[in-house]
Amino acid sequence: MRWINRYPGPAGRVALAALPFVLVGLAYAQASAARLADNPADRILPAPATLAATAWRLMTEPDRRSGSIEFWGDTVSSLSLLLAGVGIAGLIGLCLGLAIGLIPVVRAGLHGFVGVASMIPPLAILPILFITLGVGNAAKIALIAIGITPFLVRDLSARTLELPQEQIIKAQTLGASTLAVAVAVALPQILPRLIAALRLSLGPAWLFLIAAEAVASDSGLGYRVFLVRRFLAMDVILTYVAWITILAFLIDWGLARLSRWLFPWAEARG
């Protein structure tokens, strides 16, 4: 039987999905054990048990100086910056995308500009943001928003243009104005695309957040990772990296579920 026609059963699927995780875990444990056998004071690859103990300590023990648990403070700080940046970008992307996709005059004016603006490397303008907006939260939110807005605008305007012309014509024969076409015909069909585009831009959004926190901050997940790097605290770094990964995955999964729940028709269309 050809490989393209072989499908795993339910149990096989779970086993295959778990396999890469197990392999990576085993490889890490193996490497860590080998290094520790060589030098019990090695800090580069802490033993899994050490990692678990560190994670527990980080999540439960308050900082001696501030009295609060830094782990959760960092999480709230990072997530609120991420949410603000992605939210602003999503709103701008949605409005501009709809306008560019639906209105020829706006398209003629902005299409080229967005194409050029999306080529500016966002990290290269981070110094400008720090200079103009200061080193506080505003610069970090701006970096995230500036970093992913061009992609959202380009994707959503392309999706709007892809709406069958027949639907736009049909709406007009039913008496719809430009605003009515935008709000009642295009917008509801673009919203699932917005969520899909946001899922794709979450990776870059985290990248910009952590880069900005690494350069100038006093809290946040990225800040902590770069701070403890100086002490070679691999156990803390690995815990934070795992936590960031889990958060990013949960947000992605949540958005996918939200889309399926809000827009059942988009699923039905295939």
Next chain:
Amino acid sequence: MTLVQVDGIFQSYGARPILERVNLSVAEGEFISIVGASGCGKSTFLRLLLDQERPTRGQITVDGQPLKGEPDRSRGIVFQRYSVFPHLSVRDNIVAAEGLRRPLGRLFGPARRAARARAEATLDRIGLAHVAGHYPAALSGGMQQRLAIAQALAAQPRILLLDEPFGALDPGTRDQMHGFLTELRAETRMTVFMVTHDLREAFKLGDRVIVFDKTRWDPHDPAAYGATITYDFDAKNGGIPYQLQEDQDGFPDPAPQPVA
């Protein structure tokens, strides 16, 4: 009484002529079937009637008034595909015929409830009441087209334009749709233009069958000339062509007019 008057229409895309010297006069309540080979400008003609495109030369008037430059509620359209809104339930697709003319494209409160009740009655009549809450993607092709026609009619247009509306349906469903359309037409007495590839369908439904074809043909440059109306059959009374009657009047014209 003449409702639609088409005078000397030329339409070309760039240097390529599609239609030339198209003249037509259509009385209120007539059903015009439009047939012709692929690429002879049938759909272009329908787009001109819809006012989705402006002709290069010539003028179309409805009720004596020239078209305004964009589609509006006076002319409904059903395409072969993509005619209904995929994000609205079957019921809300009918409600949209009333709601889209509002500033935000939708109805609120009591107006919305009333429109929904009317939509239920419409769906009942066209046999789609049992799928009122479904999305169009869950419907068969025939049901989707029935919905598309009902949606276009809910706006009560004076003129209905059909662009190969039954082209993608199987023969049995197509026959059902013919009956459905004939019934609706008997109720509303609206003027219909239908583009079709199916001659039998054209003669079965139409009062007149008009044929688009090229009267001039350059074998070295097949795209050099556009098409025009070459035949205008009376499909009502045993299919006697108007040409016959006009020939007796000594009235040569590439696009003959019906005798009033």
